[in-house]
Amino acid sequence: MLEVINVCKTYKKPGLFSTERQSILKNVSFSMEENTCMGIIGESGSGKSTLGRLILGIEKPDSGKILLEGKDVKKAKVRQGVMSAVFQDYSASINPNRTVYQAIKEPMDVLGKYNDENMVEGLLCQVGLDGSFLNRYQHELSGGEAQRVCIARAISTNPRFLLLDEAISSLDVSVQVQVLDLLKELRKMHKMSYLFITHDIQAAAYICDRFLIFNSGMIVEQTSVDHISEVKEEYTKKLLNAVITV
Ligand SMILES: Nc1ncnc2c1ncn2[C@@H]1O[C@H](COP(=O)(O)OP(=O)(O)O)[C@@H](O)[C@H]1O
Numbered sequence: 001m002l003e004v005i006n007v008c009k010t011y012k013k014p015g016l017f018s019t020e021r022q023s024i025l026k027n028v029s030f031s032m033e034e035n036t037c038m039g040i041i042g043e044s045g046s047g048k049s050t051l052g053r054l055i056l057g058i059e060k061p062d063s064g065k066i067l068l069e070g071k072d073v074k075k076a077k078v079r080q081g082v083m084s085a086v087f088q089d090y091s092a093s094i095n096p097n098r099t100v101y102q103a104i105k106e107p108m109d110v111l112g113k114y115n116d117e118n119m120v121e122g123l124l125c126q127v128g129l130d131g132s133f134l135n136r137y138q139h140e141l142s143g144g145e146a147q148r149v150c151i152a153r154a155i156s157t158n159p160r161f162l163l164l165d166e167a168i169s170s171l172d173v174s175v176q177v178q179v180l181d182l183l184k185e186l187r188k189m190h191k192m193s194y195l196f197i198t199h200d201i202q203a204a205a206y207i208c209d210r211f212l213i214f215n216s217g218m219i220v221e222q223t224s225v226d227h228i229s230e231v232k233e234e235y236t237k238k239l240l241n242a243v244i245t246v
């Protein structure tokens with residue numbers, strides 16, 4: 001489904017007159033099968049969101065390739081209607097001047113897939129909300145409700161691939177589990193593949209089949225959820241221990 005091949009990315013170092021570049025992604029390669037949930041786990045600043053933006057085609061790699069179903073994601077046509085994303089900051093993801101109805105309808109409108117209001121209500125129902133939310137604005141939603149609206153919006157175009165970048169990290173712990181359960185259910189129902197980007201190894205273990213452990217812009221280890229206790233890298237052990245001692 002998704003192939004990331006020798007991807008490198010640098011950014012200019014901060015500072016007005018700086019000409020030096022900082023290497024953010026160093027020769028990243030991995031592939032993902034159809035209908036799986038792959039986790040990308042790493043500490044803050046390790047380059048996860050940068051990788052996410054490259055996969056979504058928002059930015060271009062300096063070198064290397066990213067293929068979705070064999071085609072380069074830099075072409076908008078390859079991504080459209082196939083990929084979608086949910087980010088950490090749900091308040092920035094929904095325009096404050098739009099109602100829930102308008103927010104969910106928009107991506108379908110863009111692709112000419114919108115027929116009637118029942119579609120929006122059906123999507124709300126899939127994410128555990130009802131018709132009473134249709135005319136609400138973002139400020140009238142709790143964090144969990146707003147993130148559910150973002151999920152409904154993301155799946156409205158029937159994508160086969162969903163990228164979730166710290167999608168539950170801003171939510172209260174009790175709400176995190178509810179949203180993870182919802183994501184699990186939706187994945188089964190729609191046969192989607194997820195790329196679940198997070199610093200939270202516990203959340204990743206709850207939802208993912210496989211993980212990539214990411215450190216300083218490199219994949220240091222790959223493992224499946226069944227073999228997580230057999231990880232070899234010190235860095236992965238450190239991440240795991242941090243969870244176990246909490
Ligand atoms: N547009 C940008 N310009 C310059 N540096 C950036 C840019 N985006 C991210 N960075 C830097 O790249 C590094 C990795 O960031 P990011 O991909 O957001 O990591 P993560 O999502 O793992 O926390 C950070 O040091 C960050 O400051």
Ligand SMILES: [Mg+2]
Nearest residue numbers: 048049050166
């Ligand atoms: Mg990030």
